[in-house]
Amino acid sequence: MVEEEGIRRYIAHGILWIGIAIVAFPVYIAIIASTQDNALIANGQMSLLPGGHFFEVYYQTIFVGTSGSTREPVGNMMLNSLVMALAIAIGKIAISIISAYAIVYFRFPFRMPIFWIIFITLMLPVEVRIYPTYKIVADLHMLDSYAGLALPLIASATATLLFRQFFMTVPDELLEASRIDGAGPLRFFWDTLLPLSRTNMAALFVILFILGWNQYLWPLLITTRDDMQTIQVGIRKMITTTDALTEWPIVMATAVLAMLPPVFVVVAMQKLFVRGLVETEK
Amino acid sequence: MANVTLRNVRKTYPGGFEAIKGVNVDVADGQFCVLVGPSGCGKSTLLRMVAGLETVTGGEIDIGGRIVNQVEPADRDIAMVFQNYALYPHMSVFNNMAYGLRNRGMKEAEVKTRVDEAARVLELTPMLERKPRQLSGGQRQRVAMGRAIVRQPKVFLFDEPLSNLDAKLRIAMRVEIRKLQRRLNTTSIYVTHDQLEAMTLADILVVMNGGQVEQVGNPLAIYEKPATTFVASFIGAPPMNLMSMRADEIKSQIGNSGDAGILGIRPEDFVITDQTPVGGVALPLTVEAIERVGAETFVYGSRAQDEQRVAATPGELPPGEVIVRIPGSEAPPIGQKIRVAALRQKLHLFSGDGRTRIEA
Numbered sequence: 001m002v003e004e005e006g007i008r009r010y011i012a013h014g015i016l017w018i019g020i021a022i023v024a025f026p027v028y029i030a031i032i033a034s035t036q037d038n039a040l041i042a043n044g045q046m047s048l049l050p051g052g053h054f055f056e057v058y059y060q061t062i063f064v065g066t067s068g069s070t071r072e073p074v075g076n077m078m079l080n081s082l083v084m085a086l087a088i089a090i091g092k093i094a095i096s097i098i099s100a101y102a103i104v105y106f107r108f109p110f111r112m113p114i115f116w117i118i119f120i121t122l123m124l125p126v127e128v129r130i131y132p133t134y135k136i137v138a139d140l141h142m143l144d145s146y147a148g149l150a151l152p153l154i155a156s157a158t159a160t161l162l163f164r165q166f167f168m169t170v171p172d173e174l175l176e177a178s179r180i181d182g183a184g185p186l187r188f189f190w191d192t193l194l195p196l197s198r199t200n201m202a203a204l205f206v207i208l209f210i211l212g213w214n215q216y217l218w219p220l221l222i223t224t225r226d227d228m229q230t231i232q233v234g235i236r237k238m239i240t241t242t243d244a245l246t247e248w249p250i251v252m253a254t255a256v257l258a259m260l261p262p263v264f265v266v267v268a269m270q271k272l273f274v275r276g277l278v279e280t281e282k
Numbered sequence: 283m284a285n286v287t288l289r290n291v292r293k294t295y296p297g298g299f300e301a302i303k304g305v306n307v308d309v310a311d312g313q314f315c316v317l318v319g320p321s322g323c324g325k326s327t328l329l330r331m332v333a334g335l336e337t338v339t340g341g342e343i344d345i346g347g348r349i350v351n352q353v354e355p356a357d358r359d360i361a362m363v364f365q366n367y368a369l370y371p372h373m374s375v376f377n378n379m380a381y382g383l384r385n386r387g388m389k390e391a392e393v394k395t396r397v398d399e400a401a402r403v404l405e406l407t408p409m410l411e412r413k414p415r416q417l418s419g420g421q422r423q424r425v426a427m428g429r430a431i432v433r434q435p436k437v438f439l440f441d442e443p444l445s446n447l448d449a450k451l452r453i454a455m456r457v458e459i460r461k462l463q464r465r466l467n468t469t470s471i472y473v474t475h476d477q478l479e480a481m482t483l484a485d486i487l488v489v490m491n492g493g494q495v496e497q498v499g500n501p502l503a504i505y506e507k508p509a510t511t512f513v514a515s516f517i518g519a520p521p522m523n524l525m526s527m528r529a530d531e532i533k534s535q536i537g538n539s540g541d542a543g544i545l546g547i548r549p550e551d552f553v554i555t556d557q558t559p560v561g562g563v564a565l566p567l568t569v570e571a572i573e574r575v576g577a578e579t580f581v582y583g584s585r586a587q588d589e590q591r592v593a594a595t596p597g598e599l600p601p602g603e604v605i606v607r608i609p610g611s612e613a614p615p616i617g618q619k620i621r622v623a624a625l626r627q628k629l630h631l632f633s634g635d636g637r638t639r640i641e642a
Contacts, residue, residue, distance in 0.1 A: 171366060171368065173364045173365075173366055173367075173368035174368050174370065176333075176335050176355075176362075176364070176368065177362070177364060177368040177369075177370075177429075179334075179335070179354070179355045179356060180333065180334075180335075180355045180356060180360065180361065180362050180382070181356065181381050181382035181385055181429075182356035182382055182385035182386050183356075183381075183385050187385065191370075191381070192370055192372075195372040196371065196372060198372075
C-alpha cells in the first residue's frame, strides 16, 4: 500500500468518515428510537441520546408485538425468517452443487441443452414469474407454509454456474486418481469434491442467507396468516395503522432485530467468505 | 506380480483421429518397460488405456493372464503415478496413501501398517500429518509413489512422473524409482519423452512415433542397432548424423550396401584424423561452432558446396551439417578445417524412406 503523506491523508480519512457517518447515522437513529417513549417520537421531540425504555421496548417487541397493527411477536417473525433463509441457502447450495456435479462430470443425452436451460433461468427471477409460481404453490396447497416460502426460491442458476466453474478448475487427474483408488462417483463427490468446495459453499451461504432473509415480495404474497409472517413483511405492516399511532419504538426495535442475523452470519463466516471469493484451494 | 501384454491395441477417437494404430508389446513379470517418444506420439494414451482411463477401441490388453479391456481401473490391480501427482489436496499425506486401501475395505490396523512401511521406505514418516501443499515438489512426488506402493498392485504405471521436478532432483528420483522397482520387483510401465530417462530406467524400451511402435527391445540394443531413422535420431543425444545419398553413391564409397539410401553415423563414432579407414568414410569439415561441456566437446561442422565439388575423393561424404563428439580436452578453433573419419562397423544404413535398417 502506498503511504500518503500529510494533508492528503487527512482528506482521505475525512471522506471515509463522512461515508461512514452517512451509512451509520440511520442505524444509530433506529437504535436510539427503539429506546424512547413513543409519545416523544410522535411529537417530534426525539432525543439523539438513548432513552430509558430499552428493556421494556425489546421485551414487548420480541414476545408480544405491537398492540395495534400486527399483534404478532417479532420473535415468531424472526423464527419464520430464519427458517426461510436457512432453507433457501442450504437448499440452493445442495441442489446447485448436485446439478453442477452432474453437468460437469457425467455424459448423458441433452447435457448441454439442460445446461443452457439452467443458464436461461438466470433471466427469470421470482419477480418475473411470480404469477405462475404463485399458482403452482397455491395448487400444491403450500400457501402459508415454510415449504411454500422456501421451495420456489431454491432452484438457482447462479449457484449452479458458480459450482460448475469451480469444478472445471479441479484437475481431471484427481478424478482419475480416485477411480484408480476405487472411489465411485458418489465417493469422489463426497470425499474429494465436497471438501474442496468448502470455501465456495461458505461464500455462497453468506450471500444466499442474506438474500433469503431479505425476501419481501414473495413472503408478502403467499403468507396471509399472521403467525407465518416474516420479519421484513412484519416491519412494513407495523408502520401502517388505520386508527392508532404508529408504535415507532417497536418498529425501530424490529428493524434493529432484523439486521442482527445477517450481521452475525457475515461476521461469523467472514474468513471463509473472503477465502471463497479470492482463492481456490487446490 | 504379472506380465502385461498388449495385442494389436488400437485407439480411435470419436472424431475419427487414430491415436494408437495397432501396438504389440509384451512386458514380462517384474520388468521395467519404458514408453518413449515425442509429444503426441500416443505414449500417454497407451498408458491410460492400460490403466483403464481411456477406452480401448481395438485389440486386447492382458494383465496377468486376464483380458482387462472392460474392467474398471480400480479392479485392474494397477497403481498409477501422475505427472502432476494428483494428490488429494484436503487430505493429509497419511490419508492420501490410505484412501485407496480404505476404499477397498481394508482393516484400519493393516492400513496403518502398510502406510507406515511405505512412509519409512520413502522417508516420509515425519510428514505423514502434513497436507500436500506444505510439501516440496520432490516430497509430493514421493507421496504419489507411496500411494502407488501401499496398494501392492500387480503393475505400476508412471505417466511422466519426473517432468515437474528440477534437473538435479529428477536424476535423484530416477535412481530412487529404479531401486524401488528392483526391490519390489513389480512390473512397471513408464512413460517419458526424455530419452536419457528412458535409456537409464528401462529393461525393455518401446520407442513410439505417430501412434505406432518403431522399435521394442533392450535399450542398448536399440542404441546400437536402431531399426529406423526415427529411432536413430530420437535415441542418443546429440542425435545420430543422418545423410541422404543415392544407393550407387553409398555403394561406390563403402562397397556392398544393399539399396540403402540413408547413412547414419553417431557423433561419438567420429575421430579427427587424416586417414580414411578401409571400408569406412571420411569427411572434411569446417568448424562452425563448438560446445564444451567438460568431459566432452561437441563440434558442429559443415561442408561447403564448392569444396565438395573440388574434393570428391573416394570414401568422402556429401555436404550437410555434421555433429562430432570428441574428448573434452580438445577444441578446434571456429573456422578451422578438420577431417573426421568413421570405421565401417560404426556405420548405420537405412532404406531411402528411413523405415528399414539394412545390415550389410
